[in-house]
Amino acid sequence: MDFQVVILAGGFSSNLQPLVSKEVPKALLPVANRPVLSYALDLLESSNLKDLIVVVEGEDAALKVGGWISSACVDRLHVEVAAVAENVGTAGALRAIAHHLNAKDILIVSGDIVSDVSPGAVAATHRRHDASVTAMLCAEPVSGPSESGVAGGKDKTKKPACYDIIGLDSSKQFLLHIATEAEIKKDTRVKKSILCAAGKMEIRSDLMDSHIYAFKRSVLQKVLDQKPTFRSLKQDVLPYLVRTQLRSEVFPEEKTVEDNGKNNMQSNEVVLSQILSNASLPSFHQVYESGLNSRKTHKCCVYIADESKYCVRLNSIQAFMDVNRDVIGDANHLSGYSFSSHHNIVHPSAELGSKTTVGPHCMLGEGSQVGDKCSVKRSVIGRHCRIGSNVKVVNSVVMDHATIGDGCSIQGSVICSNAQLQERVALRDCQVEAGYVVYAGGEHKGETFARK
C-alpha cells in the first residue's frame, strides 16, 4: 500500500530515569516480561507491516535494541535499526533518516506504545482524505493506581494531568487546533481564519495524541527542510501543519507550472476538477480554496480510536506502572500470554513455597522462586527472581534477577533487575535502580534509589 513505517524507539529517556539504564534502553523496558518495543512490533505485524525502520537515539541503545530485535523476530520481520545522535528529538531523528524514506506516505509509530488500535485505520483515513498528516487520537488513559486507591505518593499521582487541547471540526475528521500540554499553562490561541472557514470547532481535552502519525512524505520532508529548528513532531511539526493548513507552504509550486499548456487542456482540467469537486460535500478546505483561489491548503486529519480500544504510551514511571498493570489485567489480550483460570500467569518452572498465594492479575516469570507465606497481588515478577518468605508484593513490578529478602513489603514500587532488597524492607511507591542494594530494615516511601 505504499506506506513506510518508522518506529521511533527513543534512547535512554530521562523521564524514566531510575528504570532505564545503560543495559536497558527505554525500548527494552519490560512490560509483562516483554520489551515494550515488542508490543509495537506485534501491532504492526498484525497489520501485515513487516518492513520496518526502527530509529534509536544513541549508538549504545541502538546496539542493544538491534541485538534484541535480531534475536527475537529476525525471522518474522524485516527490521532496519538506525542510530541517530542523542537529544535530536523526534523531528531530528526523522531528519537524520530522511534519505531512507521513499514511499508515498510514512507511518510513524512511537516505540513505547502499547495498543490494539490498528495502524491500518490511521493509514486508511489518511488515504481516504488524501491528507498531509493524520494523527491518531485516543481517549486519555486512566492514570494512577487502580481501585486499591491508597493515597498516592507526593507528586506522581497528585500531579494534575495535563492533556492536549484538541480542536476538531464538526465531522470529527479534521484537526483544527492542537496545543500540547506544555504550552497551555495559561492560554492558547486559535487561528481565526481556520475558525471562520470551519464554522464550528469542537474543543476537547479528553483526547490524547497517541503518537501514531501518517505523514505524506513530501510534506514531511519539506517541513523538516524548511524548519531546521523543529525538534519534536508533536510539539513543532504537527502544530505547524495544523496552523498553516489554510495557507499551505508545503506545496509551493506543483500545478501552476503548466500555465502555457494548451488552452483546451487547461479548460478540460478546470471542468475535471469541477466535476471532482462536486463529488462530495466539500470540506471546508475546498470551500476556502475556492473562495480565495490563490491559496493552497492541506488537510490535517485525525483518526479517533474507539473508546473500547486500549492505547497507552509508556513515557513516565506512572505510565510504566499502569501499562504493566493493564497488560496483565484489563487489557490482557495484548500480552500474548494465556491466562490461567485464576487470571494470572505462573510460569511452570517458578517455585512457590507453602502457603504462598498469587492473586489474580499477577505474573511470575520463569525460574522465579517465592518462599513460604508470601502474597503477590497485581504484580509482575520477572525471571529468576528470588523472593524470601513472608513477603508481600502488591501493585509492583519486580524485574529479572532481583532478590528480595524475608519479610519485605513492597507496594506500588518498581524493583529493577539485579537489585537486592535485604530483610524487612518496606517500600511504598519507590523505584529501585538496577543493581542497587537496599539495606535491611529500612522503611521508605516515595523514594528513588539510584547510585549517584
Place this chain on the structure above:
Amino acid sequence: MDARRGPLAVPKVRRVGFFTSIEPSPDSPRPNRSLSGPAEAITTSSSPLSDSPSGQFISPVQIPPLRHRSDNLAAASRAAAPVPVPVPGPSAFRRQLASDRALHVGSYNPVDSLLGTSPPSSNGEVSEDSGSLFGFQRSDSAKLSASFPNGGFDMTMRVRAPQESEAKVVIASTSDGRKKNVEPSGTSEPVAATKPRKEKEQKSLKEKTSKAERRAIQEAQRAAKAAAKGEGSKRAGESSRAKPSKTAKQTQPKKDVPQVTSSLSEKRTVSVEKERRMDVPQAQMQYDDKSRVDKAKRRSVVEQTESKNKVELFLHLPQYERGNQLPNLSSNIFTLDTIHHAVYKVGLQHLAGDLSGDNSRCIAMLHAFQEAINDYTTPPMKDLTMDLTGKINGYVSFLIECRPLSMSMGNAIRFLKNQIRKLPVDLSEPEAKASLCSEIGRFIDEKIILADKVIVQHAVTKIRDGEVLLTYGFSCVVEMILLYAHEIGRKFRVVVVDSRPNLEGQKLLRRLVARGLDCTYTHINAVSYIMGEVTRVFLGASSIFSNGTLYSKVGTACVAMVANAFSVPVIVCCEAYKFHERVLLDSICSNELGDPDAIANVPLRTNTKHAKTMDNNKNLQFLNLMYDSTPAEYISMIVTDYGMIPPTSIPVIVREYRREDLLL
C-alpha cells in the same frame, strides 16, 4: 454434406433478451483460440484484419478461426478474408466490405458457404464452423440490419421468418437482394447466383443421407480432424468431454435447444459463455439467492454483515449493515495486497460516502485504474492481456463490494476491458501500459468532459430570458448549464428542489447563489406547488436505458411526472457514455439500497430513545432507495453529446455511436 449442422447450431447461439448487449464478447474466442492454434498464424492474420476498415466491422467470431489453423488457408487469408475463395470478382467484394459497414452481413455469407465446399481436405471443419457461423451471423445480422438505414428492418423480418432449416438460404438470398439494392453492378450478380445454387446442393445432399450415414460421416470427420490437428484438437476434444456438464449448467435457460455434439462449437460456446460472463461487469447477483451470496461472501474482501430488517420486495438487492464495514476495511488496509492502493482509496471513498455523483465516481475509478496500470508489471510466464484483465476484475469486484457500481462505471469498465483485449500481441509491456493509460485519459476527456461541454452548449440554447428553471437534486452538468447560461447573460430564475436524506440540492444552491443566480429552494413535497410557475425542468441522469427509461436519483420520476401533468417540458441532460443497452421497466429489479438509518434519523431531532425502539422493532422496515426510473413518456428531450434527441432515439445512439467503444 455436413451442412445440416448449420441449422442445428443456429438456435444454440441465439440469444435472448439482454445478451445483445454483450456484443463485444464475440471478440473473446480470439485469445482463446490463439492458445490452441499456432500463435503466429493468429497474429499475422488478425492484425491486418483489424487494421483494414472491413475487418473492423467483421466481428471476429465471423472470421472462422479454423481458417487460421488450417494450413492451406492460413497463408492465403492474410491479406483479406475473401481473397482465397474462388469467387468471381472478389475485388468488388472487398470494395463493398470497405464501403458499406452493414453490408458485410450479407456479403460475408457467400464466402463462408463457398468455403464450406471449396477445399476438400478441411471440408468438415470449415463447414461445421460455417454452421455455427451462421448462427452468430443471424443474431448479428438482425442487429446490424436494424441499424441499416434503408430497408434494414424488413430484412430482419425476412431473416427471422423462415424456418431454421432454410435460414441459410434465406440469408444468402437476402444478402443477395440487398446487394442488388446497394450496388446494382454486374460483378456481384454471379456471386449471388452461384451461392444459392450451392446452398441448395448442400441441402439436397443432406436430405439424401440417412441418419446412419450421417453419423458415419460425422465419425469419419472427427477422426480425420483429430489426426490432422494433433495436439490442438486433442485439447479441444478433452475440453468438450470435460465440459458438457458445465455447458449444460451454463446454458440452462435454453435447455430445450438441441445440444450440438460437435466438439468445436461446444468449445466455442463454452468460451463465449465464459467470456460473456467475464465481460458483464456487474453480474446481476440476486441477493436473495442464498448459496450464491454465501459463495460471494467467502470471496469478499470487505467484511459485510447483511442487515436484518430488509424490505421484502427488495431482498434481491445487496444491503449490508453500515457502520462496521468502514472500520473493518480500514484496519485491513495493509493485508489487502492484491488491491492497488489507488483503487483501495476509491473503494474507501465509495464506502464512506465521500464520493457521490456518477461522473466523479467514474472518473475517480478510471484514474485509479490508470494508476494501477502504471504500477502493473506482468508476472513472468503470463500474458499481459489475460493477467491484467484478471487484475482489473479483482479491482472491480472490490469496488462492487464497497458500493454497487453505477451504470456509467460499468460502461467504463467494459470500455477498459475491450481496450485491454484488443491490445496488439506484439506490443511491449511499457507501450501497452502507456497506450491503455492514454486510452483511459481519452475516455475521460472525450466521453465525460467534452461531452459535458457539448451538452452545455446545446442546452443553453433552450434557456431563454425570463424563464423559471427547475432542477432536482444535484447534477454537475445541470450546474454547468445554469452557470454558463448566467455567464452569457441570460436572465432566468432557478428553483432547486431537494429531498432528504442527502440534501444534495443544498450544495447546488450554495454554488448558484455564490455566483449570483436568483434561486428558490424547496423540498420535493412542495413540487406540485412550485411547478405552476416553472417553465422548464432540467434533470440529470445516472443512466438512460434503451427503452428511454431514465434511471436517476430517487424522486426524479416524481418531479418528471408532476412536470408532465403541468405540461412543463422535461429536459434530461446525460452524457452518452451513461446510456445502457438494457431495458428497464421498473425500479425494483435494478436499484441500490442506501443506508436505512439515514432516513430513520432526522437531524436536529435527536431523540435517541425513540430511535432505539424503532431499531428494534421487527415490524418496521426502512427502505432507502437510491434510484428510480422515469418512463420515457415523461421526458420531452434528452440533451446528450450527440445533440438533442427524443428518448426513443437512445437505442440508435447506443447502437451506432457506442459501437466503436464496444466492438473494437
